Amino acid sequence: xxxxxxxxxxxxxxxxxxxxxxxxxxxxxxxxxxxxxxxxxxxxxxxxxxxxxxxxxxxxxxxxxxxxxxxxxxxxxxxxxxxxxxxxxxxxxxxxxxxxxxxxxxxxxxxxxxxxxxxxxxxxxxxxxxxxxxxxxxxxxxxxxxxxxxxxxxxxxxxxxxxxxxxxxxxxxxxxxxxxxxxxxxxxxxxxxxxxxxxxxxxxxxxxxxxxxxxxxxxxxxxxxxxxxxxxxxxxxxxxxxxxxxxxxxxxxxxxxxxxxxxxxxxxxxxxxxxxxxxxxxxxxxxxxxxxxxxxxxxxxxxxxxxxxxxxxxxxxxxxxxxxxxxxxx
Numbered sequence: 202x203x204x205x206x207x208x209x210x211x212x213x214x215x216x217x218x219x220x221x222x223x224x225x226x227x228x229x230x231x232x233x234x235x236x237x238x239x240x241x242x243x244x245x246x247x248x249x250x251x252x253x254x255x256x257x258x259x260x261x262x263x264x265x266x267x268x269x270x271x272x273x274x275x276x277x278x279x280x281x282x283x284x285x286x287x288x289x290x291x292x293x294x295x296x297x298x299x300x301x302x303x304x305x306x307x308x309x310x311x312x313x314x315x316x317x318x319x320x321x322x323x324x325x326x327x328x329x330x331x332x333x334x335x336x337x338x339x340x341x342x343x344x345x346x347x348x349x350x351x352x353x354x355x356x357x358x359x360x361x362x363x364x365x366x367x368x369x370x371x372x373x374x375x376x377x378x379x380x381x382x383x384x385x386x387x388x389x390x391x392x393x394x395x396x397x398x399x400x401x402x403x404x405x406x407x408x409x410x411x412x413x414x415x416x417x418x419x420x421x422x423x424x425x426x427x428x429x430x431x432x433x434x435x436x437x438x439x440x441x442x443x444x445x446x447x448x449x450x451x452x453x454x455x456x457x458x459x460x461x462x463x464x465x466x467x468x469x470x471x472x473x474x475x476x477x478x479x480x481x482x483x484x485x486x487x488x489x490x491x492x493x494x495x496x497x498x499x500x501x502x503x504x505x506x507x508x509x510x511x512x513x514x515x516x517x518x519x520x521x522x523x524x525x526x527x528x529x530x531x
Contacts, residue, residue: 360383479519
């Protein structure tokens with residue numbers, strides 16, 4: 202997509218405003234663990250590969266990756282969510298603190314384990330993933346703590362991101378409080394959706410499903426072609442009464458549906474794709490930063506598309522910097 206020098210200057214100026222924004226991230230905090238190694242033999246105990254471990258690493262996952270993306274772009278970030286009273290929870294809080302992310306309103310619940318995904322990777326192939334988590338809704342005490350943290354943090358925020366991974370933090374009650382509170386303050390609220398909660402996101406400024414989530418959220422079988430996606434996008438906007446819907450479409454870019462019937466197709470800018478892990482977190486982070494900085498939704502979506510193009514060119518869960526983003530907008 203070619204742009205005039207005035208458009209490029211406007212988008213770069215928008216990115217320059219990112220470090221002045223204060224973003225509240227509410228959602229499911231997770232820890233991602235990666236165990237990497239090589240395989241040279243099959244176990245004599247069972248027909249499975251034996252992975253010789255070479256390295257082990259931990260990164261922020263779920264809503265934590267959203268917060269990390271925001272922090273990497275210079276924003277001031279506060280997270281609201283729940284961790285367990287366990288080593289994974291302590292590691293999460295330490296990692297947030299190292300990034301300067303405010304965790305003062307993260308609740309610790311001794312009845313739950315911190316959500317954790319462990320991926321075992323042999324060379325470049327994932328062999329197995331195992332999860333630790335406490336499925337189901339939060340206990341009443343933990344939900345009250347999250348609601349209290351949300352309401353206390355809202356007055357300082359320039360925008361709210363609801364990062365829903367279906368681990369219990371995002372409930373009907375919390376969604377209602379977040380959307381009403383953001384409306385009263387006149388700040389944007391965006392949501393990275395979970396299919397099972399799709400109907401609860403009414404009234405948000407923008408919802409950012411990928412194509413699979415969009416079809417499943419509307420309980421429709423997937424259909425091929427631009428025409429089907431266009432009809433789907435308008436149906437989502439009408440059902441949720443959202444100000445806008447941004448459907449991310451992988452190699453086909455993005456489609457933005459706005460009030461007043463305005464539709465914008467944004468082609469992908471990714472040059473090489475190594476890993477799409479966390480690209481959706483990058484999209485909603487940058488989109489919301491743009492809205493918080495006063496941008497039109499179309500400009501915010503274009504910049505988020507460039508940010509996604511950067512992170513899919515990196516291995517693993519990745520972020521981008523202000524400098525990288527500005528270079529792609531030249």
